[in-house]
Amino acid sequence: MPRYLGDDFILPQLTPNNTPWYTSGEITIQFCDDCGHAQHPPDEICYACHGSNLSFRAVDGTGTVESFARVHHPLHPALKEHVPYVIAIISIDGAPGCNAQGNVVNCGANDVAIGQKVRAVFEEAVDPQTETRLLIPQWEPAE
């Protein structure tokens, strides 16, 4: 899928914490092996039991729009042709407490609502430094 904000728009620099999110092609969440706590964004220590036995696991790839906002002021030259665009906070099914930042795509900017069910879709890109294939999680209306 082409990118919501254009194929030339800012890409993430890959790190050990964000590589699963941006390359796995699934909604991949960090869980604590000791206490089961889910956390997003990932970190090097579990925020619940404070241990460091953490691993990544894919969840179903569905979620709910907790909030959204239409952005009208383009902060980057590449955004001028994309405003208004929708930024959103999505709670992720199967990962209690985890809210992710993203866009709601494949619908109009006026077709997003708080409480709306969404499912993950993935934008394709290539990391310019490592030439790793990126699959950037996005969300589209599920109904």
Next chain:
Amino acid sequence: MHGEAVVVGVGESTYYKHGGSPDTEFQLACTAIRNAVADAGLELSDVDGLISYMDYRNSPLRLADALGLGDLKWSATPWAGGGNNSSATMHLADAAVSAGHAEVVVCFRALAQGQFQRLGSGAGLMGGTAPEGLAWGLPYGLMTPAQECALQTARWMHDHGVSQEALASVSLACYANAQLNPRAVRHGRPLTREDYHDSRWIVEPFHLFDCCMENDGAAAIVVTTPERAKDLDATAVPILATAQAKGPEIGIYAFQERWFPSMYYEGVAEQIWNRSGHKPADVDVVQMYENFTGPVLMALCEMGYCEPADVEAFVGDGRLEGPDAAVPFNTSGGNIAEAYIHGLEMVVEAVRQVRGDSTCQVKDVELSLAVGGPGYAPGSAVLFGPAL
């Protein structure tokens, strides 16, 4: 109760529109510090401590030599956040002075946004990739505090049935009060409710007039001991209570489910009211850091002023406007209409209200509250007064 440290001087540079300062940021800082120290009736060589914000560019070493300060014994910045550093500087100054680590501490903030760009402009974000920390939002076009606070505000408005009119009321109060303040960048530029609604969207639910300005300028505050203050002509304004607070599991991003939506002020409220023995209704005048209007409403509720369901009536009908307001609020015009010196100018105004020399002076002020920037933990606040 505290009261072991007192404010004896406040000062500022001229406040300019973004890019309008003929002076550099460092020169602006020096001007504000000189003015505040002179206001206290002290000499620059009396200053033995400096406190600023966490990302400051003006080194204490450089300032000390440029200004001819005394031998520095204390330098500090708050631990995180952003605009919350405003009231947090008073927390650090209170700690330093009360414990005797330094006797004359200057808190300052200087900004020359023409010289140094800032986040609201997308500065530094134009490269092709987003580094760790920014990589969770930037690829989605989630780039600024306005957008982050819009997401918090939109959900809170949805949950509590708050309309756009409540946001407008905050901005209108700042503009109305700035018309009384010749220092204000928006002095002589009154705003009507119609102007507000006609202004362009930045990110819904924020119009242009829901957002703080971007300015060049500097502000400074001098804190010392009550004993030292006795020798000065300046009115001494006690720091009655001050606090920073962070609850559990806020995370490093402001969207964790346990707190979303929140401005992180419940812990600040608990400490401020417990330490002072007061409650919101006792406070004569409040300055609330407006990065954006929505977060002000949320922080007002979290500080205990009213319930979210009642906030529209609480701030409506001009109840925040002018020296005789039901709830005297942002009496200098605040970040929205006086100048955006990251809220330190609002702490200055809170002090002036106790001294009785505000341009929008509330009668017989004994308790004056300044609440720091909302939306980024830890929150902060400082309660001043009554004057010694």
